[in-house]
Amino acid sequence: MPPKTTAKPAATEVYSKLRASIMEGEIPPDTRINTVALARDLGVSQTPVREALQRLEGDNLITYQPGRGYSTTPLLDLTGLRALFEFRLLVEPWAARAAAVDRLSNPGTALDRELAAFERVLEQRRDGDRAAGLKDVRQHLVAHDAAFHAAILRASDNVVVEQAYQQTHCHLHTFRLYPEDIDTANTVVEHRRISEAISGCEPDLAEEAMAHHIRTAYERFAKAFADERTVGPPSPLDVPSRRLLP
Secondary structure (H helix, E strand, C coil), X not given: CCCCCCHHHHHHHHHHHHHHHHHCCXXXXXXXXXXXXXXXHHCCCHHHHHHHHHHHHHCCCEEXXXXXXXXXXCCCCHHHHHHXXXXXXXXXXXXXXXXXXXXXXXXXXXXXXXXHHHHHXXXXXXXXXXXXXXXXXXXXXXXXXXXXXXXXXXXXXXXXXXXXXXXXXXXXXXXXXXXXXXXXXXXXXXXXXXHHHHHCCCHHHHHHHHHHHHHXXXXXXXXXXXXXXXXXXXXXXXXXXXXXXX
């Protein structure tokens, strides 16, 4: 029998560790990555490290420059954050409306399962060590948020829109702004409203609930730029939803 190889599992493990370190701010933004030192610290060869860095480059968490090597990407600035959420405001309310139909493609059941799984994680972590629990919950929140929104985009049955959305890697970059303070309660409530509207085949409510969620999520992340919020042109994100959700 040929010898077993551990190259791929090692690369996957290195990728997961590096991504978590970048998301948590343990590796600061715009920091050069020393592949030799990194391989030594992780106890692996440079091959899985390079493979992991290439995957992170695809996530736009790492950039490569000739002569400088690999570095972590800088955080979004306020202009970049606003542009990202304006794109989401164009795409996601439409996708939620398109998904809220009485067809087998309706993702309501999958959304409900995803929410229930995340709520179980919150319940299990509630009585544990606070510092370790917060870090763990943040990682689960990023995964939940990405899975929830991706399910709605897939149900729209528009490959072009889905691919454009995936290329933004929006969840990775917005959650980097607030590694220490994520409001899970509001996210769960807003996701529940969206899920119920889609499950109930109510396209108007689904569209409105998603627009409300995108705007309030923008407000939460934009707190990182409180001193800059008073300048700049008006944005669709500043326009309230058509009617107040209960």
